[in-house]
Amino acid sequence: MKKTANFLLVFILAIAVLLSPVSAFGADFTDDFIQKARAAGSAEGAEVNSKAAVLINLDTGEPVFSYHADDAMEPASVTKIMVALLLLENVPDLNTQITAPAYALDLLGGTNSSLAGVLPGETLTAEQLLYCMMVPSGNDAAMVIADYLGGGVQGETIPKFVEMMNQRAQQLGCSNTHFANPHGLHDPQHYTTANDMAKIVKYILSSQYAEIFMKVCKTTRYTIPADNVRKISTTLSTTNYMQDNVSGGSYYYKYVEGIKTGSTDEAGYCLVTTAYNASKKARYLCVSFGAQLKDADGKKGKNGAMIDAKALYSWAFSSLSYKTLVSSTAAVKQVQLKYAWNKDSLLLVPEQDFATMVPTAIDPASVLVTPNDDVPQTVNAPVKKGDVLGTATVSYGYGDNKIVLGTVKLVAGESVESSQLLVILDRAESILRSKWVKIGLVLFVVLLAAYIAVSVVYNVKKKKLQRKNGGNSKNYKNYR
Numbered sequence: 001m002k003k004t005a006n007f008l009l010v011f012i013l014a015i016a017v018l019l020s021p022v023s024a025f026g027a028d029f030t031d032d033f034i035q036k037a038r039a040a041g042s043a044e045g046a047e048v049n050s051k052a053a054v055l056i057n058l059d060t061g062e063p064v065f066s067y068h069a070d071d072a073m074e075p076a077s078v079t080k081i082m083v084a085l086l087l088l089e090n091v092p093d094l095n096t097q098i099t100a101p102a103y104a105l106d107l108l109g110g111t112n113s114s115l116a117g118v119l120p121g122e123t124l125t126a127e128q129l130l131y132c133m134m135v136p137s138g139n140d141a142a143m144v145i146a147d148y149l150g151g152g153v154q155g156e157t158i159p160k161f162v163e164m165m166n167q168r169a170q171q172l173g174c175s176n177t178h179f180a181n182p183h184g185l186h187d188p189q190h191y192t193t194a195n196d197m198a199k200i201v202k203y204i205l206s207s208q209y210a211e212i213f214m215k216v217c218k219t220t221r222y223t224i225p226a227d228n229v230r231k232i233s234t235t236l237s238t239t240n241y242m243q244d245n246v247s248g249g250s251y252y253y254k255y256v257e258g259i260k261t262g263s264t265d266e267a268g269y270c271l272v273t274t275a276y277n278a279s280k281k282a283r284y285l286c287v288s289f290g291a292q293l294k295d296a297d298g299k300k301g302k303n304g305a306m307i308d309a310k311a312l313y314s315w316a317f318s319s320l321s322y323k324t325l326v327s328s329t330a331a332v333k334q335v336q337l338k339y340a341w342n343k344d345s346l347l348l349v350p351e352q353d354f355a356t357m358v359p360t361a362i363d364p365a366s367v368l369v370t371p372n373d374d375v376p377q378t379v380n381a382p383v384k385k386g387d388v389l390g391t392a393t394v395s396y397g398y399g400d401n402k403i404v405l406g407t408v409k410l411v412a413g414e415s416v417e418s419s420q421l422l423v424i425l426d427r428a429e430s431i432l433r434s435k436w437v438k439i440g441l442v443l444f445v446v447l448l449a450a451y452i453a454v455s456v457v458y459n460v461k462k463k464k465l466q467r468k469n470g471g472n473s474k475n476y477k478n479y480r
Helices: 002-018 031-039 076-090 102-106 126-134 139-149 157-171 194-206 210-217 304-319 420-433 435-468 474-479
Strands: 052-057 062-067 097-099 123-125 221-224 234-237 256-264 268-277 282-291 320-326 333-338 345-350 354-359 368-371 378-380 388-396 403-412
Touching: 052 194, 052 304, 062 194, 062 304, 062 354, 076 126, 076 139, 076 157, 076 194, 076 210, 076 256, 076 268, 097 139, 102 139, 123 126, 126 139, 126 210, 126 221, 139 157, 194 210, 194 268, 194 282, 210 256, 256 304, 268 304, 282 304, 282 320, 304 320, 345 388, 354 403
Parallel strands: 333 378
Antiparallel strands: 052 062, 052 282, 097 123, 221 234, 256 268, 268 282, 320 354, 333 345, 345 403, 368 388, 388 403
């Protein structure tokens, strides 16, 4: 309870910092933000219950809070998100019948696993197995899926499937992820990061599988009908109390949609959720790993991952808003223009409006747009409106509290034709100023001087010879 109170106090203090004249806020809350929050007076900074967490605005794709998000952590049953992706990618028809082999289920013996009650020899559809895995976090369903996608050969299937998991993670850019099993039970070689898991989820949400994936993940109750093996129907309940308004208690948060819970003694509480607030027109993804599982008495304690997610969502929806900070019509820099008739400058403007998630109190007029070194001092006509001529950095605040929000491309604000006369004159001037022209002129002057000198000597000798011969030039010709 004390930790929860401290956490809420931290967020109140953080919001106070954000709303102060010099805000310690950027387009993403990195560990740098945490340090600045501490420096601004929050004793606990942005400490959360989880050992690692990231909150991402799905409308912009950018994180707005990050805490040790690149640290390797055990994901527990959050692992099943990758299993779900591989099932959706490799089984186009979710009505495909899959029979649960006893040997795959036997591998879970003695693990005290969370189960969906899949029975040996039972045939379920791929879709039913997906619900069994994601709703009650059934390790048995995960093993059956892994066996099926791994080829269905006893002793070979699970390693093959795990290899598939790792290959897919690498393809998605998860550079600090390594899976060792399909269910998430403890293994020293089984780890990922909050950022890597966010990459996987963001990919799924942008893919053709997003609709069915979220339909399954948002389900709170799912019933498997009776069959020749299952004598009575079975109703499964979600482990995600944040979306369960019946059993969720204080964890319930009406904006949450999915996705997956997880917990082991070693991993602690783990959670991946999304939340959508229609009135705020904002959607977020939260990944939280490593919240303490047991209290000081060794008993299972409160789910700190859910507490963190609820507090982060509440904070984001109440304190942040999506704002257009830079207009595409606002001139950022004026550069010198050459070869244009009766026009010697050109205005550069942002290629498009720049918008991002920022504290509601930020005044767009106080945002700085600073041209970068790649912007030329001079531009040659002709130039077309929209031609990219450099970039500018968008920031907020000053001095040590200056926060970079992003980068915009700078483009020509108008089209300008070139003057051929000015081009010709400039080229002529350039030619006259060239090194080789200067060398040529020097050589010409030297040769001219030499020619003049030789001519003078020649004429002097000619006159002397004429005087010597009494003005007869005949001998002079012979002399030559």
